[in-house]
Amino acid sequence: MNNPTPAPFTPPCFEFDGQPVPLQPGDTILQAAQRAGHDVPHLCWHPDVSASASCRVCTVQVDGRPVAACTTTAAAGQRVQCHTSELRTHRLHLLQMLFVEGNHFCPGCEKSGNCLLQEQAAQAGMTELHYEALNPERPVDASHPDVLFEPNRCILCQLCVRASDEIDGKQVFAIGGHGIGTRLLINSESGQLGDSNLDVTDRAAHICPVGALLPKRVGFAVPMGQRTYDNEETRG
Template identity: 60%
Template sequence: MNTPVQTAATFSLDGEDVPFEPGETILQAARRAGRYIPHLCWHPDFHPQGSCRVCTVKVKGRAGSACTLQTAAGEVVESNTDELNAERKMLLQMLFVEGNHFCPSCEKSGNCLLQATAYEMNMEDVLFQEFYPRRPIDASHADVMIDFNRCILCELCVRASHDIDGKEVFAIAGHGIGTHLVVNSMSGLLVDSDMALSDRAASICPVGAILPKRRGFVIPIGVRRYDPHTAADVDTQEAS
């Protein structure tokens, strides 16, 4: 008696079938198949939360975060469309004006996911007035500094400190435009927290908000992560 061959369940992503495993999200399955969906707050080491909305896709005409939406057999998913890419570009433009993101002077230039994603979405300029918020730079710690001007509220440092380091060094406070990253110490300064350079939270930041001291430009500009490759290239290479 011949045993029937079981075929992997698939869903359609921009007209192409993508196989998935039970429990995977749309973003996880897409990455494993070498398909790029732009994202900022998602990281493979942490539970997704869909805060940045850059990975928004459409399923049955309804919008949702690809990092949180579960896959389903036969589902039709839209991602790489003019409408969704325009919305992503607008979200990126808002992030750039809500903080002080001056790429040429930033140590993370060429290794910044925000910058690389903006290039991927063909963002050449911003449509909104710059906020130029007055946010501090915390250089109190001996080994790590925080430039709050560059924080994009992805919460990766919050999750890393809680889930991996077990320290609760960071938290998000405030509402609306006043939402901001805070340090969990009596003074509010990093020096009075139990942060260490070896913590996962010290290296997880996708932009230039949390940086190690005395290690600037160790990797020269021109050979950094996104200098020779696009965000899509890096994302799909790391997934394979």
């Protein structure tokens, strides 16, 4: 009597915009979807540090319920929707608010072409601010010999906070304040970056998705046409 051929192993999956996505133990929705080649818009997520769900740009609907894809555990059988018209509108408004809450002038920023905020705005089809610009007064901190802190571009993603804590072990940064007064704090007696123990080789000095933390003397080193997002279809 012949033994029956065992059925091939099928990994557990969830549905992402109608497509099956295999998952591994401990996966978040964002991790599994990105690994499967799906785009999940995000700003405050980075694979090198823990997730915080602070920006909510990665919001998806799981079985009809809105959740942050970067912190929600993936489970077999979930029905995840990411690119509905409702969620696209939600992301567009979030991005517009980020632009008016700070002072973002993309043509004059050395991060242009490598800026995740700029790219997400382009993907969302953002063509105007919609809301009234707040134009906050935020003085630039150039006190560090090797790293510039430009708070006008900070989107409070907390990536530098987590990188300094989890990777560098220094806890140079923190978030403080409330409402429009919320800001990135620097762990030094003066509150200046130059008086902190940040080093230009620290991961926190390079993880910023926008142009808030920038190594000095390397501005515009990558020519146009070779930057991360220069050749994206969304650029036209």
